[in-house]
Amino acid sequence: MNIDLSDYRKNYKKDALLETKVPEEPLKLFHEWFKEEKKSCYNNDEINAMSISSIGEDGCPETRIVLLKEYSKNGFTFYTNYYSFKGRAIKNNPKVCISFYWRNTDRQVIVKGSASKVKKEKSDEYFYKRPKGHQIGSLISKQSSIIYSRKFLLDQYNEWNKFFNKNTIKRPFSWGGYIVKPYKIEFWQGQENRLHDRLIYIKKEEKWIIYRLSP
Template sequence: MIFDLSNYRKNYYNDSLLESLVPKEPFQLFHDWFQQEKLFHKTNNDYEINAMSISTIGKDGGPETRIVLLKEYSEKGFIFYTNYYSFKGKSIQNFPKVCISFYWKNTERQIIVKGVASKIRKEKSDKYFKKRPKGNQVGCWASKQSSPLPSKKYMLKQYEKWDNFFKRKTISRPFYWGGYIIKPYNMEFWQGQPNRLHDRLIYNLDKEKNWILYRLSP
């Protein structure tokens, strides 16, 4: 059975992305784009503009991609949180180079970041864990992320068990859960343009830790 999707297309009409108008370092451009995207969602909290795909290399040597949430960014890098024993956690331990990407349909933009991931300080993970809703905190204890489950019912029973355990206790952060920071060495900014002549600007970190800017063909 064949499902023809050849007529699924749109054109892009946003402003051009020009070398003369972008900052010297990519983090400022990322921040500017993020803030501009936020303007479209002041009254719509359902759309998670901090959602990003992250690709890692699995133990079989193949790529693995999933969606996670960006929780902090700065000139130092991009931070997200997960179970260290999950597929992505084990993949990062074995091969710390990763790729993250963002797609923002309202501004017709993509950002692709290649970087090296490493664990953040325990104190910082503790601080973020305390901010999480209680249900999410309990879930960290109940779920052995990426491990096989006998059934959905079993998972719910595990949650109920840990929820009861923490009824009158402060929920501490599990040692196997915390944050990673991705320190970029390559960042691509993609701006949709008419006739598929998209703008693609690359910031690449050279050996002297300077960002070199160049353009790619669409």
Template sequence: MIIDLSKLRKNYNTRNSLLESDVPKKPIHLFDNWFQQEKYFHKKDEEVNAMSISTIGKDGCPETRIVLLKEYSESGFIFYTNYYSLKGRAIQNIPKVCISFYWKNTDRQIIIKGITSKIPRKKSDNYFHNRPRENKIGSWTSRQSMILSSKNHLLKQYKKWNDFFRKKIVKRPFDWGGYIIKPYKMEFWQGQPNRLHDRLVYFLEEKNKWILYRFYP
């Protein structure tokens, strides 16, 4: 079976451009600028903080999935997951990751490479405490990335933990928490007509000092 997708094509007619003279010295400030604009364009039920994250498994092959960005600052980008998930085990082995955002409303992409490490336990505790109770129960229920015998078994496990915590505070599981990605490369991509896209790339040369290059599209 051959499915021809050659005619699926979008022409970028955006009025936005990306010029060196218009961007800040630190890429986190440009990220914040774009992110705040995206929050304005997105509907309330759309996850503007959705990002892909790629890790390297023991087989040497990249693996990519979507997670949610929960915090960002000059220190890095924070997300939460099960430490024993495939991504958690991959990070433990090789802490280098790549995350990316794609926002179709403004024809923009951001690609970030960085080094990942666990955040302090207290910070993970504080975030977990503020999650909806149902989500907390879900974290106790799921042995993320492990083989599951059936959907029915998962639902039974959820009920078991829900009953267990009926009259108790749902504390953070020991195998669940946050990671921070400290970037050393950040690329900003702005779609342009005729495929002449703008690509500005920041590289971290030393602590808090970034150098900026323009790349061919």
């Protein structure tokens, strides 16, 4: 099978991304872009979806989609199983790359940083905000391990769901949050004729320096 996709293309016609019109702090620009993408959505798009890449135990990059749950001057926070492929990868090498693609505004944001676990209290706080079904899912999933079948998974879920009708669900130690503290953040704005705008913030000591990259 050979499927030709050479005619798939889009011409971008958005406002330019100029050094003179961006804030000194990249988080402020991220927040502006996030709000603008949210306004442009007409349905329940998960604009907080992001890809995260880490170096697996076999030395090969691994990328998957997770959901951003918080961002601040300290970094970008998401939650997962600590014993999953990505959890084990982060333990061996905390350097990761996360990226956002927002098609409504023709934008990308790429973040390079170091990931570390959030405090247990913070993981607890978020875990108990989650719907009961999600809590049970986190409890029974030995993420990234091989299982017999989907029926095996559903049987476990139904069994634990009955049990927790009368019992409190506690956050498993295998599940919690990571925060990615950035040292590079690139903002990409699609432009006509593939002359895209790319501004990158690089942290040097405690100050962010802005550079323009060739498209």
